[in-house]
Amino acid sequence: MKLFIKTLVLVLVLTACTQDDNTTLMAYNNPEITLEIPTDFPELNDAVYNNTPTEYGVALGEKLFFDTRLSADNSISCSSCHIQESAFADHNPKAIGIEGRIGLRNAPPVQNMAFMQVYNWDGNKLQLEDQPLVPIITHEEMDSSILEVMEKLEEDEAYIELFNLAFEGEGITADGIYNSIAQFEYTLISANSKYDKVKRNEGATFTASEAQGYAIFQDKCSSCHSTELFTDQSYRNIGFPINPNTEETGRARITGLAEDYMRFRVPSLRNIEHTTPYGSFGQFTTLEALLDYLDSGVLEADNLDPILKDNNNRIPLTAQEKTDLIAFMKTLSDVEFLGLND
Known part of the structure; x- marks a missing residue:
């Protein structure tokens, strides 16, 4: 598994028994993990401060x-649709759940979540902690329930111990599931x-084509794909082919407003070379298309x-502008984050 999170080490630092009821009291050493915030990145989502990542x-x-x-049916995990080599997305036009069920939309990449203020294509979640339940209970995805998941985990002593270490002896809880998955995803920061490296003057330089592509990007793309996240996190209808699924109305599914019909959150362009296909339901198989x-x-x-x-x-883009623009977008690939430098 090509992940860069430290190997789990379970350490119980103190055990004592009360004289009154012989109840075991535990003190847990669970240090916070400092998120390295890249230069010029936007502010952290406020929720991060209420669910600070810990070891x-x-x-x-x-x-x-x-x-x-x-x-x-114990057949898929979060990682089935969110694969590290694909910036924690996958290459299916629409997400595929248990029994081969096809979802409504393309699985978005999981990167730089700590800095995002909205999540999912329609922005239906404002806190990452509210997200894990969605795939667990959705028919086209995991089709389970949080109670069923908890029952399975409670049969695993290693999970019981780890939940206690992570959340001061609270045991296996629904909030513990949601909060810990969010904590892990907060650490998935791509900025290398x-x-x-060019921006930080670390010895890297753009080729002529990449430099020209960057200029084209700034002129024709940066209005929507702004900030160091390469998204302004706004919702826009940019006239892409429409999903034939009649349940799809874009942002309007959340707001109920006609003006939000087929508006979607502007996706980040980071690691875009590795997140094909593109669009809310994989309308385009290549950047060229x-x-x-x-x-x-x-x-x-x-x-x-x-x-x-x-x-x-x-x-409007000439053939050469397209070539140069794609060359620049490929400079947004973070091979360390993708686990491709091993």
Whole structure:
């Protein structure tokens, strides 16, 4: 498993018995993990301060992330759709759950979650701790229940001990599951790509094509893919082909507003080379196909983003500009984060 979280070591530092009821009292040494915040990254999500990653919390969250017992038939885990080499996404147009069930949308990458203010394609979660329950109970994903998951984990003495170490003897709880998975995901920070090294003056330099692509990006892409996250986290309708599933209405599924129809959260471009296919349901198999579509003209919509509407529903790009732009986007690949440098 190519993860860079420390190997779990369980250490019980103090055990004592009360004279009155012979109840075992435990003091737990569970040090906090300091998140290294990259230069110029946005503020942490406020929820991080209420669920600060700890040594055992992160270890527990990582263990749960890879555990197939979270699914009804013990066949898939979080990591089944969130694979490290794919920036913790996968290569299926839509997520695939137990029994081969097809979900509504493409599985988004799990990276830099500590700095995101909204989660999922439609922004239906504002705290990462609220996210783990969704795949557990969704029919097309794990199709289980939190009680069923807890019952399975309670049969495992190692889990009982780890939950106690992570959450001061509280045992296995639903909140412990949610909070520990979030803690693990908070540590998945990607900020060591070639782009980052160039910006930090660490000896890396752009090729001529990459440098030209960066200039094109700043001119034609950075309005939406802004900040060091390469997303402004806004919701936009950019005229992509529409999901044929009638349940899909984009952000409007959450707000109920017609103006939010087919608006989706702007995705980060970090590690985009490794997160194919692209779009909310994998509409584009390559970056070339995506750029060709934007160049040729997108679907008309009343709420089409003004950036496109004001430019005849397209982002005009020459063949060379597309080549250069893709060259730049590939500099956003973080091979250490992806586990590709072993």
